[in-house]
Amino acid sequence: AAGVxxxxxxxxxxxxxxxxxxxxPIPRHDTVYWYQQGPGQDPQFLISxxxxxxxxxxxxxxxxxxxxxxxxxxxxxxSSLELGDSALYFCASSFDQNTExxxxxxxxxxxx
Amino acid sequence: QKEVEQDPGPxxxxxxxxxxxxxxxxxxxxxYFMWYRQYSRKGPELLMYTYSSGNKEDGRFTAQVDKSSKYxxxxxxxxxxxxxxxxxxxxxxxxxxxxxxxTGTSLTVIP
Numbered sequence: 140a141a142g143v144x145x146x147x148x149x150x151x152x153x154x155x156x157x158x159x160x161x162x163x164p165i166p167r168h169d170t171v172y173w174y175q176q177g178p179g180q181d182p183q184f185l186i187s188x189x190x191x192x193x194x195x196x197x198x199x200x201x202x203x204x205x206x207x208x209x210x211x212x213x214x215x216x217x218s219s220l221e222l223g224d225s226a227l228y229f230c231a232s233s234f235d236q237n238t239e240x241x242x243x244x245x246x247x248x249x250x251x
Numbered sequence: 252q253k254e255v256e257q258d259p260g261p262x263x264x265x266x267x268x269x270x271x272x273x274x275x276x277x278x279x280x281x282x283y284f285m286w287y288r289q290y291s292r293k294g295p296e297l298l299m300y301t302y303s304s305g306n307k308e309d310g311r312f313t314a315q316v317d318k319s320s321k322y323x324x325x326x327x328x329x330x331x332x333x334x335x336x337x338x339x340x341x342x343x344x345x346x347x348x349x350x351x352x353x354t355g356t357s358l359t360v361i362p
Contacts, residue, residue, distance in 0.1 A: 181355050182295070182339075184350070197349060229295070236347065236348060237345065238300075239285055239300035240285070240350060242295045242297075243294050245292075
């Protein structure tokens, strides 16, 4: 079965650079969630989209932005990167807002 | 105080043991309950999903929800070394747009 695809899997950036993370949801899933997970921590909610509209916003810095495109894939844009942004970034998708969510394998971002 | 509380462990059990993992929550609006398994540096893998009080069984896994006590559990029977991972509970409101996670319980099953 198709799963949530995230790219790239690993990314190394320098401070103050920009990064773009991509998420391709499971086919026919219209809801996408972005989470950030630091070492030894539980996932922290960043932002979610339902039917290409932003549906909720969590602890996402103003330096970050995201959108969901017409084909339902989503991109997380991160600017002015800081060392503290180093983390695993997960995307999850669900069929709608009231079904279970499936996570991708994540993008490991390292800021040096 | 987090909306979802979970004992972080670590929990260490012998192979074949029954494992009980638990979460409590404070928000009575939570309607959907999930358990995820996460191996180191991997994405959370959905194990169980339920939306009603009672038990739901899938193979060696049983999810239990008690909405009146705001308490959920995951039981693993005949635990295997391959079950060694971090287990995360997650919850969601009706038409909610984010999942609320527990802190995760680290489990080690010793051969």
